[in-house]
Amino acid sequence: MTENIQDLLRRQRDFFASGTPYSVPFRKRQLQILADAVMQHETDVTEALREDFAKPPFETFLTEIGFLMAEIRHTIKHVDRWASPRNVPGTLTLLGAKGTIMPEPLGLTLILAPWNYPFQLALAPLIGAISAGNCAVLKPSELTPHTSAVIARICQEAFPEEYIAVVEGGVEVSTSLLAEPFDLIFFTGSTQVGKIVAEAAAKHLTPVVLELGGKSPAVVHSDAKLELAAKRIVWGKYLNAGQTCVAPDYLLVQRGVKDRLLHELKRQIEALYGDVIADSRHYPSLINDRHFGRLSSYLTDGTICHGGRTDPARRLIEPTLLTGTGWDAPVMQEEIFGPILPVLEYDDLEEVIRQVNAREKPLALYLFTESRDVQHRVFERISFGGGCINDTVMHLSSPYLPFGGVGPSGTGAYHGKYSFDAFSHQKGVLKQTTLFDLNTRYGKGEEALKRL
Numbered sequence: 001m002t003e004n005i006q007d008l009l010r011r012q013r014d015f016f017a018s019g020t021p022y023s024v025p026f027r028k029r030q031l032q033i034l035a036d037a038v039m040q041h042e043t044d045v046t047e048a049l050r051e052d053f054a055k056p057p058f059e060t061f062l063t064e065i066g067f068l069m070a071e072i073r074h075t076i077k078h079v080d081r082w083a084s085p086r087n088v089p090g091t092l093t094l095l096g097a098k099g100t101i102m103p104e105p106l107g108l109t110l111i112l113a114p115w116n117y118p119f120q121l122a123l124a125p126l127i128g129a130i131s132a133g134n135c136a137v138l139k140p141s142e143l144t145p146h147t148s149a150v151i152a153r154i155c156q157e158a159f160p161e162e163y164i165a166v167v168e169g170g171v172e173v174s175t176s177l178l179a180e181p182f183d184l185i186f187f188t189g190s191t192q193v194g195k196i197v198a199e200a201a202a203k204h205l206t207p208v209v210l211e212l213g214g215k216s217p218a219v220v221h222s223d224a225k226l227e228l229a230a231k232r233i234v235w236g237k238y239l240n241a242g243q244t245c246v247a248p249d250y251l252l253v254q255r256g257v258k259d260r261l262l263h264e265l266k267r268q269i270e271a272l273y274g275d276v277i278a279d280s281r282h283y284p285s286l287i288n289d290r291h292f293g294r295l296s297s298y299l300t301d302g303t304i305c306h307g308g309r310t311d312p313a314r315r316l317i318e319p320t321l322l323t324g325t326g327w328d329a330p331v332m333q334e335e336i337f338g339p340i341l342p343v344l345e346y347d348d349l350e351e352v353i354r355q356v357n358a359r360e361k362p363l364a365l366y367l368f369t370e371s372r373d374v375q376h377r378v379f380e381r382i383s384f385g386g387g388c389i390n391d392t393v394m395h396l397s398s399p400y401l402p403f404g405g406v407g408p409s410g411t412g413a414y415h416g417k418y419s420f421d422a423f424s425h426q427k428g429v430l431k432q433t434t435l436f437d438l439n440t441r442y443g444k445g446e447e448a449l450k451r452l
């Protein structure tokens, strides 16, 4: 396997050295080719995701295909400007000189993707790689084999292997790829594997973008519009059966409005999902038996206030609300990544700030309140990757916002121009004048200054 990978990388290095991927018109053409190929295979993608974990077609369109098409369109529209050199202001000591930032491609890039949005999270970084003028090797997740096969087919039909290649497989393949000296590794997955990736990258001093996970809180303050808050929390939490990196992991609600919020949450779950055990057409399965078992064990970490029924054969757990869960319960120790929402209470906002700050920096945070003061206090004093005020998850749909974590939830960011930047080196160049020469730097400062 290693020999095949090394041969592939040799061919990619030659192709990159030819300069072909640098040209901006070439990049735009490839993005259009990718868009056309995705649309051509829309039915195959939808079918593959259904086979992998019963993902409903509407969710597939919304969170995988639709997202990618919007991202490609945005990139094609703006890449000329992003790729252009930018002049920067001068300074007095650099009189006559001109400073320019020249974005350049990094070279050979490796993209490692997870299973939870297996199509989108493989191809969204690829848009960044192409737009910035790189070659790429893409490894989709082995846990979604049908989607992995469609990704391989789309890329094979759209691109020569020496430009964009898909290598399918699991940990062994990942490990072989990570041993090679790429110019960038873009990894999306768990914090635990993120550490393995960072360690492997360090051996070659390869830069990394790490899009990881964590426990993302949703905070509902007493002045929030509760019905709307419940609707948006339920949508963000149970989308993809809770298998979303930025899903609200747990809920912190101010004590006085807890009962009313729980009532609204139940109403919204019923309205959006109905009885998923009787009819699961609009609700995906959990990815495998291991995750089903892990998640089922959390059902005893509190009182089931809503949901809680399971179907092991179809790997289903109902959208569930847990109350009476303490900070020390197992469900509060790791990212839940499933359709179980523990609801904890607080009295004072300081308690929220202290508790969240005592844990690893989350990937996302959602705050529901009408108060600017509360918004200011929470967003100024808690560090997290990104988030929303009065919504969940939607921050990742803006191509103008950087999407990424901080510390244990990730390094670097992407989407829109941030994807282009993630896959580029910003080369700083100073063009000096030859019409005159200032003497100040040559050690005769005072005399030279007098002569000026």
Ligand code: NAD
Residues within 6 Å of the ligand: 112, 113, 114, 115, 116, 117, 121, 139, 140, 141, 142, 169, 170, 171, 174, 175, 188, 189, 190, 191, 193, 194, 196, 210, 211, 212, 213, 214, 244, 245, 246, 335, 337, 363, 404, 405, 410
């Ligand atoms: P994972 O870390 O298990 O796997 C991700 C990729 O790494 C896969 O391609 C897999 O083959 C590879 N891999 C797994 N173990 C490896 C090892 N020991 N050595 C080398 N490579 C290895 O993650 P997952 O289970 O596919 O995805 C779920 C996790 O990803 C969650 O923690 C979730 O929060 C996170 N996630 C983050 C984002 C984000 O944008 N920040 C998006 C989706 C998922």
